[in-house]
Amino acid sequence: MHATSPGPGLSPAIELAGVTKQFTTDGGLPYTALKDLDVRVAPGEFCAVVGPTGCGKSTTLTLVSGLERPSAGSVAVHGEPVTGITPGVGFMFQADAILPWKTVLDNVSAGPRFRGVAKRTALTDARDWIRRVGLAGFEDRYPHQLSGGMRKRVALAQNLINEPRILLMDEPFSALDVQTRAKMSDELLSLWDLTRPAVVFVTHDLEEAIALADTVVVLTAGPAATVKARFPIDLPRPRVVQEIRFERQFVDLYQQIWEALRAEVDLAYTQTTQLREQEAS
Structure with a gap:
């Protein structure tokens, strides 16, 4: 049994089109967290979002939930524009x-x-x-x-x-130890399978993303982060998180996605190091 990919004819459960999000810093200057972001998640799809620290992963979730509004572009849930706290x-x-x-x-x-x-x-x-x-x-x-x-x-x-028809998850298991985290991931997949809401799961852990998701979206380093690549995860379901990691296909996917992610992580690290040096000088 292979992972089921939502049909191309289905209208998205979540659609962010050309989304830019700016904030005002403490110094009063504008900061662009996201720029021209395009993300679509089909009904029943489990989408994991990965990227370096500060790339706007959590901001993406707040836009879908209606806790934040985009500075430009549009956010829609099941075809309806998000204008406030999103029901369901x-x-x-x-x-x-x-x-x-x-x-x-x-x-x-x-x-x-x-x-x-x-x-x-x-x-x-x-x-x-x-x-x-x-x-x-x-x-x-x-x-x-x-x-x-x-x-x-x-x-x-x-x-x-x-x-819920949509479930947003912002690094929900990051504070847990490795064994408990794997157990919770397995339980999440079992419970998700009962009702199949569309899921957007933000994580820093690439292995976790691949083990859980139908699709992994890689964001570029901030500021002005956007989608760099989108990878379909065609691994069999149901999955046991601790076991699926040893599959050859899993390892191949990890290598492909890490190639896309590594440059962004390096760039984010360089930017952070330079900022610290400027603040210290």
Whole structure:
């Protein structure tokens, strides 16, 4: 069984066309984070975005979610222009976004209850998702009583209980140890397969990107970052993250994508070093 690529005739779940994003620095000068960015993600597609530090990966997610607006160009979700907070979009951050004063059950049921779902139904659905992420028996625990991996499971359940059509993930597993990170990646793929939302997964880890995604998008170094290359990942699904890395096709893909990424990482490092030298002089 090969990875399923979304058909070319499908309209994009996410489309960023000619997007430029500028910010004003503390000194009052404009800074261009993204320039002429074109990204399209089909319904059900798992897209990983990689690039050097400061290339605008996280900014891309905030544009899709509606937390930021583009300075130029357009952002659309399922064909509708993004003009505010985008409905039907889940956002999983690098830092835990679960509420420390609420139990696991209350955290997971909060989304449906906020949307007007009856309390009994929300709690029933929350228990089901807590079971799916492997936390049955921990419903009454508070976040400080959970390990880092368990908190990430709560965050996954928080997002997926709302059945998002789009899931945005900003380095969600970067703070975890290697073994827990691999386990969470496997669980993410299993849970994603249940409802197949379109996913944009930002990561610095190229192996993680290839192991998870249908497509890997490489961004250039900032400022004025844009898409350098897009690589289809035609690896079999279902995948076991720790095992797929040993496949010859995986190694070949890694070499191809790293060739595109390496120059951008080197450039970003050089720019950072020069900036530090200027600040020190």
